[in-house]
Amino acid sequence: MKVVMKPIEVIASFNLNGVSTPLKFRIIENGFPVVITVEHVSFRSEEKLAGNKMITFRCQSMVKGLSKVFELKFEPDSGKWFLFKI
Amino acid sequence: MGRRLIFHVDANSAYLSWEAVRRLQYGDSLDLRTVPSVVGGNQETRRGIVLARSIPAKKYGIVTGEPVFSARAKCPKLIVVPPDYYFYMQCSKAFGEVLQEYSPLVEQYSIDEYFLDYTGMVQTLGDPLQAAYRLKEQIKEELGFTVNVGISSNKLLAKMGSELKKPDMVHTLFPEEIPYKMWPLPVEKLFGVGRATAAKLRDRGILTIGDLANTDPQWLKSFLKSYGYLLWNFANGQDESPVIPNRRVAIKGIGNSTTIPFDVHDRQTASLVLLSLVESVGIRLRQAKYLAGLVAVSIKTNEFYSYSHQRKLSTPTDSTNRIHEIACELFDEIWRQEPIRHLGVRVAELSSNSLIQASIFEQDMEKQRAMDRAVDEIRSRYGLKSVMRASFLHSGLSCIAGGTITEEEYPLMSSLL
Numbered sequence: 327m328k329v330v331m332k333p334i335e336v337i338a339s340f341n342l343n344g345v346s347t348p349l350k351f352r353i354i355e356n357g358f359p360v361v362i363t364v365e366h367v368s369f370r371s372e373e374k375l376a377g378n379k380m381i382t383f384r385c386q387s388m389v390k391g392l393s394k395v396f397e398l399k400f401e402p403d404s405g406k407w408f409l410f411k412i
Numbered sequence: 413m414g415r416r417l418i419f420h421v422d423a424n425s426a427y428l429s430w431e432a433v434r435r436l437q438y439g440d441s442l443d444l445r446t447v448p449s450v451v452g453g454n455q456e457t458r459r460g461i462v463l464a465r466s467i468p469a470k471k472y473g474i475v476t477g478e479p480v481f482s483a484r485a486k487c488p489k490l491i492v493v494p495p496d497y498y499f500y501m502q503c504s505k506a507f508g509e510v511l512q513e514y515s516p517l518v519e520q521y522s523i524d525e526y527f528l529d530y531t532g533m534v535q536t537l538g539d540p541l542q543a544a545y546r547l548k549e550q551i552k553e554e555l556g557f558t559v560n561v562g563i564s565s566n567k568l569l570a571k572m573g574s575e576l577k578k579p580d581m582v583h584t585l586f587p588e589e590i591p592y593k594m595w596p597l598p599v600e601k602l603f604g605v606g607r608a609t610a611a612k613l614r615d616r617g618i619l620t621i622g623d624l625a626n627t628d629p630q631w632l633k634s635f636l637k638s639y640g641y642l643l644w645n646f647a648n649g650q651d652e653s654p655v656i657p658n659r660r661v662a663i664k665g666i667g668n669s670t671t672i673p674f675d676v677h678d679r680q681t682a683s684l685v686l687l688s689l690v691e692s693v694g695i696r697l698r699q700a701k702y703l704a705g706l707v708a709v710s711i712k713t714n715e716f717y718s719y720s721h722q723r724k725l726s727t728p729t730d731s732t733n734r735i736h737e738i739a740c741e742l743f744d745e746i747w748r749q750e751p752i753r754h755l756g757v758r759v760a761e762l763s764s765n766s767l768i769q770a771s772i773f774e775q776d777m778e779k780q781r782a783m784d785r786a787v788d789e790i791r792s793r794y795g796l797k798s799v800m801r802a803s804f805l806h807s808g809l810s811c812i813a814g815g816t817i818t819e820e821e822y823p824l825m826s827s828l829l
Contacts (some may be wrong), residue, residue, distance in 0.1 A: 331438060331439025335799070365700045373437070374554055375434070375554075376433040376502075376506070376555060376556055376557065377502045377503045377504075377505060377506025378437060378502065392755050393541060397472045
């Protein structure tokens with residue numbers, strides 16, 4: 327996988343314990359918005375590099391008929407989401 | 413009770429490695445620590461000095477504190493990143509939180525240094541050396557930067573120990589190790605020996621810490637006064653200061669200074685710069701609930717020649733206007749019409765503001781205080797620049813100048829252990 331780190335718009339769910347799960351995200355590709363539904367989150371991990379908390383989600387989705395694995399990153403402090411690796 | 417066990421934990425090139433880690437976290441493929449890079453101020457506003465450098469930058473002979481301009485001359489490919497003090501506070505806090513897992517007695521000594529009292533923790537957390545290695549690895553793993561740990565039986569030796577060899581190392585410096593680990597070092601390396609003291613010692617043939625430790629303290633006192641005793645104790649590894657959590661150093665004076673983006677030639681602009689400095693000094697003075705009994709002004713000319721002037725006040729004050737008035741008078745008394753590069757204002761001889769001795773010569777003191785209070789309140793609620801004096805309009809100057817962080821306490825190094 328390679329790092330892309332592109333900002334994305336996200337719809338996510340939060341459970342009663344505050345654990346978040348991304349459901350859908352929209353990314354601008356070649357000037358056009360593309361919406362991708364997150365079908366499966368295989369695992370989440372938390373990091374606190376330089377004191378900045380970020381949660382990484384390893385996800386899986388069907389994109390153009392192919393099953394793809396990618397990683398999303400969420401920064402709780404700023405509320406921003408990123409497509410981290412594809 | 414056995415002897416104390418103190419750790420000194422010091423982040424390696426803190427500002428720079430924190431910047432590097434942040435960039436990596438945001439997906440940058442370049443690690444700043446592996447290329448010549450520095451954290452430095454803005455050259456355009458003439459505040460461009462090197463605050464931190466990477467180890468590859470060190471190889472080019474770049475030193476902390478030199479102008480970014482001359483650093484660039486030494487290494488044209490040098491990467492310069494601007495500082496972000498709020499971010500450093502966040503790093504420092506996360507750093508301290510990890511240390512709390514190793515002892516309840518943790519003292520923040522500066523933005524990138526902590527003391528930790530490990531005395532009595534051996535039963536629960538095991539051997540200090542192993543704990544120090546674990547601590548170092550945990551910080552590297554969780555927070556992404558490396559630290560040096562010094563272990564000894566007091567704060568001074570722990571600090572001297574952590575500076576021995578960098579980066580990413582654990583050192584012990586127990587009293588029995590002093591003769592071969594600390595004494596061969598040049599005398600400047602000793603905590604408390606600055607440029608001025610080092611010159612005095614070197615002139616008298618004291619070149620290493622060992623030389624200092626083995627002289628007669630009475631003789632040191634003859635030219636260094638009581639500070640000579642302190643240094644002699646330090647050179648012999650003697651220090652009894654405790655680790656104090658949440659320490660706040662007693663304030664002796666409050667000052668502010670700024671390098672002006674252009675040279676100042678006229679009195680009017682200088683007085684405005686002084687006002688912008690006094691504004692922040694005044695806020696801090698009132699926040700700390702003090703009155704000042706002395707005002708000092710310092711000037712640095714475009715040829716880097718500095719001089720200063722101070723005056724005691726007949727009645728202590730905390731009024732922005734009053735301090736500014738005195739600062740301008742002092743300025744007029746010393747300024748010799750040279751172009752000015754840097755101006756500073758400082759107040760000292762602080763006393764509590766709970767009781768005020770009124771003076772029959774002072775006018776409208778209550779009115780002044782009410783005014784300052786109202787302005788302070790608006791600024792604390794809506795931001796420092798929510799109210800400004802009209803004289804700053806179109807002046808090209810900031811209405812409140814100087815300082816790294818205005819509202820939060822920014823822990824800088826202190827000369828006290």
